[in-house]
Amino acid sequence: MSISNSQIDRGKIGKTPALSTRSDEAFTDFMSDARNFLLHAQWKNMSERGNKILADKGVVPQHTVEGVAKARGAIADDTYVNTFLRVKRSAQEMYKNRIVDSYLTREAEYLRRMDDAEKRGPGTLTYDKDFIYPDYAKVEIHLQPQGYVGHPLAGMFYDYGTSIFYGGANAEDVFHAKIAKDTPVPTDGKVTRILEIGCGIGQLACELKRLHPNAEVHATDISAPMIRYGHLRATEQKSDVHFAQMPCEDLDFPDKSFDLVVSHILFHEIPLEVIDRTLAEVKRVLRPGGTYVMWDFASTAPGQAPDRGLTGLMDTADNCEPYASTFVSCDVESRLEKLGFHLRSRVPAGVSMGSRVCDKPAT
Ligand SMILES: C[S@@+](CC[C@H](N)C(=O)[O-])C[C@H]1O[C@@H](n2cnc3c(N)ncnc32)[C@H](O)[C@@H]1O
Known part of the structure; x- marks a missing residue:
């Protein structure tokens, strides 16, 4: 074996540990570019082609189990659309498995790094070794082997996996930095305490801290593996973020304790009952005049085709997104307005993903 394929510490790529061998890197680089070429570049064509087939056959892409089955039936004879969907699914399985196998060869070293970081600041980390996860949180969402909560290296799998998923466009978390910049603050301008729920590995929380250096930033997630790695990643950036394991539907913070609450791509990954409990919790922990910003998929009215059309529908169906359909059609x-939020802005028409800016009335 050449030195380039030895199990050595290969450093980091941006903020993310490199894979264990050169050939693992070459494989995932190839998959990343192949996805850009075969999927992202074809997305518009395939969406238009698929949507036209559905329209010609009178099938409305509904985000239900029956809706997905009907859409699959309608496109069954179209080689192009089916090849596109097959490549999408297989590519995802192939790169995720390779990432897992690669990092596992150095698992003990990565666990040691996370343990060591627990003794370091500037931020803090709180989690419960005996936490019992609800079943809904245990699914292999996005086809990540063992999901977000089932493996101690889940945070690392997520970090490298999403860097491929984004086709290299999120190097150095530039994507999360833009979201942080595009996250409005309360109308009175006061931002002393910020909370991100469903923070994953803390990419957005760290960027919010960079943007609001005087604010106290808290980042919570149900998964201990995600925040353990997130805390390590934050300490390496010297970012003063406080990570805590906490279900978003049961926030362990006092009433009215945050000026700004943010979530990014959390809500389409939780069941409806959890969505409702979480929205109520967000309202509770926001101070009067505070703002909640929800970044997630656009909504569709029941029975209406969402802007995401066939490719959006099949993405949720083929990407192990068991709760996404309910979210987009709920x-x-x-629900936010019923809770008393004033919606300053909604996801603009024609985009599949965006922000809802929700103000809690000042009185
Ligand atoms: C798609 S990831 C998004 C992570 C992060 N916000 C980002 O921008 O990359 C969804 C996250 O939500 C977390 N999650 C799922 N259910 C949750 C719950 N009930 N409470 C808190 N976090 C939850 C998962 O563990 C995962 O880290």
């Missing part, structure tokens, strides 16, 4: 805007 009319989350009405």
Whole structure:
């Protein structure tokens, strides 16, 4: 074996540990570019082609089990669309498995690094070794082997996996930095305490801290492996973020304790009952006049085709997103308004993902 394929510490790529061998890196680089070429570049064509087939056959892409089955039936004879969907699914399985196998060869070293970081600041880390996860949180979401909660290296799998998923476009967390910049603050301008729920590995929380250096930033997630790695990643950036394991539907913070609450791509990954409990918790922990910003998929009214059309529908169906359909069709805007939020802005028409800016009335 050449030195380039030895199990050596190969350093980091940006903020993410490199894979264990050169050939693992070459494989995932290839998959990343192949996805850009075969999937991202074809997305518009394939969406238009698929949507036209559905329209010609009178099939409305509904985000239900029956809706997915109907859409699959309608496109069954189209080689192009089916090849596109097959490549998408297989590519995802191939790169995720390779990442897992690669990092596992150095598992003990990575666990040691996370343990060591627990003794370091500037931020803090709180989690419960005996935490019992609800079943809904144990699914292999996005086809990540053992999901977000089942493996101690889940945070690392997520970090490297999403860097391939984004086709290299999120190097150095530039994507999360832009979201942080595009996250509005309360109308009175006061931002002393910020909370991100469902923070994953803390990419957005660290960027929010960079943008609001005087604010106290808290980042919570149900998964201990995600925040353990997130805390290590934050300490390496010297970012003063406080990580805590906490279900978003049961926030362990006092009433009215945050100026700004943010979530990014959390809500389409939780069941409806958890969505409702979480929205109520967000309202509770926000101070009067505080703001909640929800970054997630656009909503569709029941029975209406979402802007994401066939490719969006099949993405949720083929990407192990068991709760996404319910989220996009649950009319989350009405739920927010029923709770008393004033919606300053909604996800703009024609985009599949965006922000809902929700103000809690000052009185
Ligand atoms: C798609 S990831 C998004 C992570 C991060 N916000 C980002 O921008 O990359 C969804 C996260 O939500 C977390 N999650 C799922 N259910 C949760 C719950 N009930 N409470 C808190 N976090 C949850 C998962 O563990 C995962 O880290």
